[in-house]
Amino acid sequence: MKTLVLVEHDNTKVADATLAVVTAASKLGEVHLLVAGHNCGSVAEAAAKIAGVGKVHVADDAAYANGLAENVAPLAAALMADHDAFLAAATTQGKNVAPRVAVHLDVMQVSEILSVEGPKTFTRPIYAGNAIATVESGDEKLVITVRGTAFEKAAAEGGSATVEAVTGAGDAGVSTFVSSEIAKSERPELTSAKIIVSGGRALKDAETFEATITPLADKLGAAIGASRAAVDAGYVPNDYQVGQTGKIVAPEVYIAVGISGAIQHLAGMKDSKVIIAINKDEDAPIFQVADIGLVADLYAAVPELTGAL
Amino acid sequence: MKVLVPVKRVIDYNVKARVKADHTGVDLANVKMSMNPFDEIAVEEAIRLKEKGAATEIVAVSVGPAKAQETLRTALAMGADRAILIETDEEVEPLAVAKILKAIADEEAPGLVILGKQSISDDSNQTGQMLAALMGRPQGTFANTVAVEGDSVVVKREVDGGLQTVKLALPAIVTTDLRLNEPRYASLPNIMKAKQKPLATKTAADYGVDLTPRLKTLKVAEPPVRQAGEKVADVAALVEKVKALGIA
Numbered sequence: 001m002k003t004l005v006l007v008e009h010d011n012t013k014v015a016d017a018t019l020a021v022v023t024a025a026s027k028l029g030e031v032h033l034l035v036a037g038h039n040c041g042s043v044a045e046a047a048a049k050i051a052g053v054g055k056v057h058v059a060d061d062a063a064y065a066n067g068l069a070e071n072v073a074p075l076a077a078a079l080m081a082d083h084d085a086f087l088a089a090a091t092t093q094g095k096n097v098a099p100r101v102a103v104h105l106d107v108m109q110v111s112e113i114l115s116v117e118g119p120k121t122f123t124r125p126i127y128a129g130n131a132i133a134t135v136e137s138g139d140e141k142l143v144i145t146v147r148g149t150a151f152e153k154a155a156a157e158g159g160s161a162t163v164e165a166v167t168g169a170g171d172a173g174v175s176t177f178v179s180s181e182i183a184k185s186e187r188p189e190l191t192s193a194k195i196i197v198s199g200g201r202a203l204k205d206a207e208t209f210e211a212t213i214t215p216l217a218d219k220l221g222a223a224i225g226a227s228r229a230a231v232d233a234g235y236v237p238n239d240y241q242v243g244q245t246g247k248i249v250a251p252e253v254y255i256a257v258g259i260s261g262a263i264q265h266l267a268g269m270k271d272s273k274v275i276i277a278i279n280k281d282e283d284a285p286i287f288q289v290a291d292i293g294l295v296a297d298l299y300a301a302v303p304e305l306t307g308a309l
Numbered sequence: 310m311k312v313l314v315p316v317k318r319v320i321d322y323n324v325k326a327r328v329k330a331d332h333t334g335v336d337l338a339n340v341k342m343s344m345n346p347f348d349e350i351a352v353e354e355a356i357r358l359k360e361k362g363a364a365t366e367i368v369a370v371s372v373g374p375a376k377a378q379e380t381l382r383t384a385l386a387m388g389a390d391r392a393i394l395i396e397t398d399e400e401v402e403p404l405a406v407a408k409i410l411k412a413i414a415d416e417e418a419p420g421l422v423i424l425g426k427q428s429i430s431d432d433s434n435q436t437g438q439m440l441a442a443l444m445g446r447p448q449g450t451f452a453n454t455v456a457v458e459g460d461s462v463v464v465k466r467e468v469d470g471g472l473q474t475v476k477l478a479l480p481a482i483v484t485t486d487l488r489l490n491e492p493r494y495a496s497l498p499n500i501m502k503a504k505q506k507p508l509a510t511k512t513a514a515d516y517g518v519d520l521t522p523r524l525k526t527l528k529v530a531e532p533p534v535r536q537a538g539e540k541v542a543d544v545a546a547l548v549e550k551v552k553a554l555g556i557a
Binding site for chain 1: 320325326327328335402403404407427429430431432433434435436437438439441442443445446447448450451453463466467468469470471472473474475476477478481486487488522523524525526527528529530531532535537538539540541543544545546547548550551552554556557
């Protein structure tokens, strides 16, 4: 089977999410990559070095600069004439593009796979991760999005794929990129961080969240996350949200501070290797999944913990 | 401008889904069902566009069992003008739903189609994008803010790492994210009035759409259960544990 993986990037470097997709694709067969961007030579170069990749298709055109789905999907669909499976990360970018590719191929997409069970059989979470479905596709070609935390990342170095320039139809003429507000941060990215410190509604307000969570995260070199309640209450920006409707994370260590542990939140972090919970309510559901729990007032406990580390 | 709002009847947000003992699916017998929360946000956004004068008529659509009428009545009570139910007892996959919606859009010619980014049942996150591709129209997925400006719509999208703003030529498809708005509750008088609003019932065959599933569900299982660990007595004990993990 020949697979085509959509490379996620910012025209400068390959996003980590792509490495997990390469691993998933390699379980199906030969791995080819698609880099659609503008002035994205460095991305193509880096993509060619990913271990296990056979070929990198590069479409360099202003129409692909911002990854607009209306422009990228027809390009990917055209390349699918020579491939059997299209895979993208289950990120906002992958989720935006893949279903359009599926329509071009008249295929029912398999969303957010957790494992490859056979050439056309996969597991995927449904009902906010409260059930895991094993599904088999009856379509000739496959369109798949991949949950990054469910697969090991392929090595970013060690490969030597051939790079081939391709052209597509370019601008579909129906959408334009206006602007983006991407937070620049020294912190590790939430979905690839080794340690995450997450705060919940108990943090009261934005100032308290910052004053309590940030020093601990700084000390540990951790990414900062939040529960939906904390995001909805405006303590932190929406891209901090961990949960079924936010980001799915699986770090080495997840520290949940003042988070009760709603199903929605647990669905987004329960695959973390070690979960530490600090909450003053000893009956909080978060303790049912935590490896290490501390029943304490977070306003006293967190600064004390930060100070002692 | 007409706005089409597809809505789905799903297990209520507050109910925990239970896997059936024979592993064929999730048990929906005697379980409270409601409108998919992301679709409620879609209905609300359409109503706000109408209140602002950007939209003239709101048509709610649902593909599902006869009971999905209740979901459509909820949309009507919130403020939609009329409803269309495509009645089926089959589980309909996003691709087939999108094909039905495409046929309805061909008939109704909406300027905007607003729908939830995903249903909280099968969590596919596909229907809006698929509909957009079938119509050959642009999409503003995971919308945080929607503004109609002349013959285009400006959508601020929630993307990984922040926000992205795109400008789309109408007709366009918008899928809603959580923070687009807070849906209103329908008032009792409006619930009563909704009973008089028109609700047409059709079938997939009326639109020539084949509902045969492309995916076969082989098994539905419970996710692996995490065991609770230990509670430590105080911060000093926690510090020791954290240090033992080798992260500090």
